[in-house]
Amino acid sequence: MARGPDAPIVANATPWGRGAVAVVRLSGASLRPLLLQFCRPKGGFPPPRRARLTAFFDEDGLIDEGLLTFFPGPHSYTGEDVAELGCHGNPLIVERLLRAAQAAGARLAEPGEFTRRAVASGRLDLTRAEAVLQAIEASTPEGLAIAQAGLSGAVAALAEGLRAGLIDVCAELEARLDYPGEGLGFTEDAAVITRLGALAEEARQAAEGFKAGRAAVEGADVALIGPVNAGKSSLFNALGGSVRALVSPEPGTTRDVVERRVSLEGVMIRLLDTAGLRDDPGPIEAEGLALGQALAGDADLLLVVIPAHTPALAAEALARSKGRPRLLIGNHADRPGAVTQLDGEALLMTNARTGEGLDALKAAIPRALRGELPAGARVMIASARQRDLLYAVSSSAAAARDALAMGLGPAVAAEELYEGLSSLDQLTGRDTREDALDRLFQRFCVGK
Ligand SMILES: Nc1nc2c(ncn2[C@@H]2O[C@H](COP(=O)(O)OP(=O)(O)OP(=O)(O)O)[C@@H](O)[C@H]2O)c(=O)[nH]1
Ligand SMILES: [Mg+2]
Numbered sequence: 001m002a003r004g005p006d007a008p009i010v011a012n013a014t015p016w017g018r019g020a021v022a023v024v025r026l027s028g029a030s031l032r033p034l035l036l037q038f039c040r041p042k043g044g045f046p047p048p049r050r051a052r053l054t055a056f057f058d059e060d061g062l063i064d065e066g067l068l069t070f071f072p073g074p075h076s077y078t079g080e081d082v083a084e085l086g087c088h089g090n091p092l093i094v095e096r097l098l099r100a101a102q103a104a105g106a107r108l109a110e111p112g113e114f115t116r117r118a119v120a121s122g123r124l125d126l127t128r129a130e131a132v133l134q135a136i137e138a139s140t141p142e143g144l145a146i147a148q149a150g151l152s153g154a155v156a157a158l159a160e161g162l163r164a165g166l167i168d169v170c171a172e173l174e175a176r177l178d179y180p181g182e183g184l185g186f187t188e189d190a191a192v193i194t195r196l197g198a199l200a201e202e203a204r205q206a207a208e209g210f211k212a213g214r215a216a217v218e219g220a221d222v223a224l225i226g227p228v229n230a231g232k233s234s235l236f237n238a239l240g241g242s243v244r245a246l247v248s249p250e251p252g253t254t255r256d257v258v259e260r261r262v263s264l265e266g267v268m269i270r271l272l273d274t275a276g277l278r279d280d281p282g283p284i285e286a287e288g289l290a291l292g293q294a295l296a297g298d299a300d301l302l303l304v305v306i307p308a309h310t311p312a313l314a315a316e317a318l319a320r321s322k323g324r325p326r327l328l329i330g331n332h333a334d335r336p337g338a339v340t341q342l343d344g345e346a347l348l349m350t351n352a353r354t355g356e357g358l359d360a361l362k363a364a365i366p367r368a369l370r371g372e373l374p375a376g377a378r379v380m381i382a383s384a385r386q387r388d389l390l391y392a393v394s395s396s397a398a399a400a401r402d403a404l405a406m407g408l409g410p411a412v413a414a415e416e417l418y419e420g421l422s423s424l425d426q427l428t429g430r431d432t433r434e435d436a437l438d439r440l441f442q443r444f445c446v447g448k
Contacts, residue, residue: 005120006080008034010101011109011447012094019089021066024097025447026106027114031070031081037104039085041068048072056085058100064093078114079121112444119429126429127155130383133444134217139268143217146382154380156428158206162393163424165199169400170417173410189404196401196413200394206380207390211371213382215300219268220369223296225321226305227313228252228276231331234352235305236260236273239362245273252276255288257295265366272299277316293320301368302326303361308349309335311342318342327364333357389427396420 008028014021028034032045039054046052046068054068067086076082087093102108115132118124124132131150138144149155169192214220224232228251236258237243245258258273274292275281281289296302302321306314308330318328330347332338333356340347348364350357373379381387400416403409424430 006117008101008106009109009113010098010106011114012098013084013447014089016091016094017089018091021086022089022094024085024087024094024101025114026083026085026101027076027078027080027109027117028106029073029080031083034101034104034106035068035070035083038063038100039068046070051086054085056087056097056100058096058103063096063100064088074121074123077123078117079123080117109446110441111446112441112448113446115444115448116441125156127159127386127427128153129429130386131155132448134382136445136448138217139219140216140263140266142266142379143213143382146213146216146379149380150382155386158202158380159424159427162199162203163421165195166393166397166417166420166424169195169199170414170421173414173417176410177414193401193404196397196404200397200401203390203394203397205374205377207387207394208371209373209377209379210381210384210387211369212373212379214384215267215366215369216379217382219270220300221270221272221295221298222301222303222365222369223272223274223292223299224303224305225274225292225296226276226317226329227307228278230276230305230307230314231350231352232276232303232305233258233273235303235329235331235350235361236271238352238355238358239264239271251278252281252285255285257288257292264362267366267369269365269369272296277320300325301365303329303365305329305331306342306347307332307335308338308340308347311339314342325368327361327368329361386427389423392423393420393427396423 006029008026008031010024010026013023013025038057040057041052041054043052049069049071051067051069053065055065056063064087066088069084071077071082073080085097087097098108115124115129119126119129128151131147134147135144135151138147172192224236226232229249233245233247233254236245237247240260240262244260246253254273254275260271262269262271272295274296275285275288277289302324304314304317304321304326306328309332328342328345328347330338330340330349331352333349334351340349348357348361350361396416396419400413403413403416
């Protein structure tokens with residue numbers, strides 16, 4: 001079977017399961033003869049991009065009757081010939097179709113391979129390829145809007161704008177290097193320094209939006225932790241709006257990790273209730289504790305529930321959550337002697353029994369997940385890869401600015417800017433290193 005970069009590949013493009021229709025997709029250099037081995041379109045091969053009623057066959061006979069649509073390269077998703085076979089949505093049919101395509105010479109696609117080919121052929125830049133993944137993953141309308149902006153080139157345009165700015169300054173610096181004696185006619189240092197500062201700030205602000213973007217696209221995991229009887233399960237029930245976890249005055253009520261989905265201000269949250277911490281847990285409780293700690297270890301935000309009337313009991317939970325994104329909640333706010341701060345840090349006061357303080361908590365959670373955004377900032381990115389590269393661009397521009405300000409000369413500043421340009425190249429995939437591509441595309445589903 002052909003294994004070259006444009007060898008024919010095939011995959012199921014729709015979710016496995018039963019439905020009105022399923023779509024099997026193929027891509028490759030010249031698909032027509034391959035398709036005609038197992039597709040019999042009624043009235044001849046369909047014209048480009050027009051669906052035609054087609055019988056699909058294998059050696060056992062008719063597989064199904066469906067629609068064949070042919071997208072000749074280079075004006076297709078991948079830039080190669082692409083075919084979509086629409087059939088009835090039954091996994092038995094889809095499997096037979098996949099086997100027939102393989103018998104005709106296609107191989108099963110790797111995850112993300114269709115989109116990877118689109119990048120390789122220049123049909124998509126990397127920021128748009130990431131937006132494809134986000135458009136599939138988005139769990140809120142805000143997330144979908146970010147993905148769609150990325151698809152229509154918002155991140156690519158940001159990168160192009162930064163690139164144009166950096167190249168402009170580079171040209172200016174190179175001119176000084178070429179004609180060192182001629183001070184006249186060149187932009188004053190101060191103006192270049194201001195320009196570089198603005199570029200550094202633009203890249204930094206775009207990077208800062210990552211937390212908010214990721215929360216909107218992927219949602220977030222939030223775990224309740226704290227000592228036994230702090231009121232974790234009571235808050236879990238109150239945040240979710242109905243009783244899902246057992247609540248009792250007996251310490252060690254929760255053993256398993258209980259989870260539910262809660263949407264707070266447009267952020268889709270997987271809320272986890274965990275077993276309470278205490279010194280002498282029984283063997284089953286200890287296992288529950290270990291499980292809870294493992295899951296809480298991966299959470300995006302920890303809600304540390306402190307019994308405000310006996311805050312000393314929360315020492316372990318506080319130590320465990322130190323340095324992690326967390327909110328300190330003072331529950332049992334109604335109890336005599338309830339403290340409202342701990343180590344100088346104000347507690348978010350709640351009474352899980354009456355619901356007091358709950359609205360403030362519901363507002364604080366999405367705020368913590370989104371992070372602080374500069375006023376009026378537009379969130380554009382939801383990819384950690386893009387965030388890291390934008391920070392790199394920002395620090396290159398800032399380093400070039402500082403080099404000029406300290407009088408280190410245009411050569412040093414220009415060197416920094418070339419670094420920044422190389423980060424931008426990685427952002428859009430102009431300079432596409434294989435390992436970065438591998439990491440990106442393995443997150444895709446097969447068939448995309
Ligand atoms: N007075 C008062 N009682 C509360 C408050 N929150 C919870 N309780 C009570 O405290 C007891 C323990 O509550 P849970 O929600 O089961 O506590 P937990 O942290 O989940 O405990 P474990 O599962 O054992 O770790 C129950 O009797 C609750 O009704 C509160 O804010 N004020
Ligand atoms: Mg509990």
